[in-house]
Amino acid sequence: MKRLIIFGECMVELRTQHGDTMAKSFAGDTYNTAVYFKRCLPVSSISYLTAIGADFLSDELILTMGEHEINTDLVFRSTERNLGLYMIRNDNQGERTFAYWRAQSAATQTINLMPDDNISADWFYFSGISIAILDNAQRENLFSLIKKLKTQGCKIAFDPNYRTRLWEDEDIAQHWTTRAYQESDLAFPGADDHLMLFRHTCADDIFAYLEDKNITEVVMKNGAIGVHILAQQEQCIVPVEHVSAVVDTTAAGDAFNAGFMAARLSGKPAVESASFGAKVAATVITYPGAIIPSGIFSSHITPLK
Template structure:
């Protein structure tokens, strides 16, 4: 196993037309979840990856499990809950603005995850454990589960990569700081966006955000800067890596998860970290060009072909 991840994935309903949901009658159904996005993107890039969660024992839960499994992701650790439903959410399309996200996830099966739901054997054999700040925001038991997973990884020499992925609809900025800063201190790689890095650290510049996390226990920090690319820092080196131009942004959701997958793919291939960050930028850019969370992620053949075409044009 290259990477193991866990967290809540919900059924996503996206209207076929833009505008207020009260005027919408037709929706497209797919799935959405930061951790499963990363798992799917990594699988397409040729890696062995596992995703687990707690899903309702209902049609939506089966749909999510089958969808992710169909992408080549190991879902054997998934637990089906007979008493709690699978969460759902809606994406209200607003032309010229980011979509408005409406969650219906309170009391969901995933919010009842406990340490006993975690496949310890998969964590022990993985090279990386991937986590996000969404999971600890769901409930106290979910937060305990994250700490438990990190403990298992640390005991077995598994590197932990953490994306804060702040969701201020789930908790306040103060609650997020109180819960996430101690988690970050236990993780090896941190991937904050500029805004969420500022919320967690009180700093505004990427260099200062990275310094805060490095001084608090992390080994490597990448601050995502959107169209400007990313800034990374460790004790050994630091650099800005430019982003990839995107002619038309259809849907910004899922780009950060694509970055995490591309960056992890570079690390798994033992690339220099600057090249791994560049691959993260590239995979994240793919997500912007189509509607949906995971639909735009490339496969490895696409990456190789574009790289070969670029060499020819030089």
């Protein structure tokens, strides 16, 4: 059984249904990946590393994680802070607009709340958002933890998932994103993220930037163009699935990452894993909300073994 630790923040999601009626659920970029990874590869062991509050919403989240079969052994409690929250609105094409309340969330203190760094895993996954919500001291401690995990043989996976408003400034975002890439065995750069953060305008720009980072496998998401894979100095493009009726693009990239990693950890080759990840993403965006019902998901996606 492969053990994966995923680090980040899960928030309360409020999604407009109609008029003034809203649906409540829980979501967040790395949390979404954790949920879909477990659905894709049920035999795996997933622990979500985060901090939550001591309030009733945090209690509900713990129960929800249990329902998704995500281990809560690395979920720490803050008596002073609560869960972050966001509201989402989708247009007719499924594109989303967010409003966030997360600056003082418990997850921003996750590394401070860890009693020690004696954890182990086969893989550790995090994102640019995971880094951005921390202060500089915690960022340094996070990278110390990652280095310690690597000495134990743990592989590191990273998605830059750049969100301008979460960073102090662009230079700081570039610095920490670059450091994350330098520690990564598997990276999921996005064309939009790199355009905003590094002014990279094409796949060649991104691969040139990553060339000296010693990343074993680069899986670049490039929208409708497809998925560019670079491994062992060989590059290929895997087409994405066409979706005629997009309902909600929330968690598309998170779901792709989950599907790709689940397939790779189950022994599938990179190209087949990218196709599987694309199918997972295509399923998720045809239903509302970041986390779609498990019954709907399983009717489209056959779990891996």
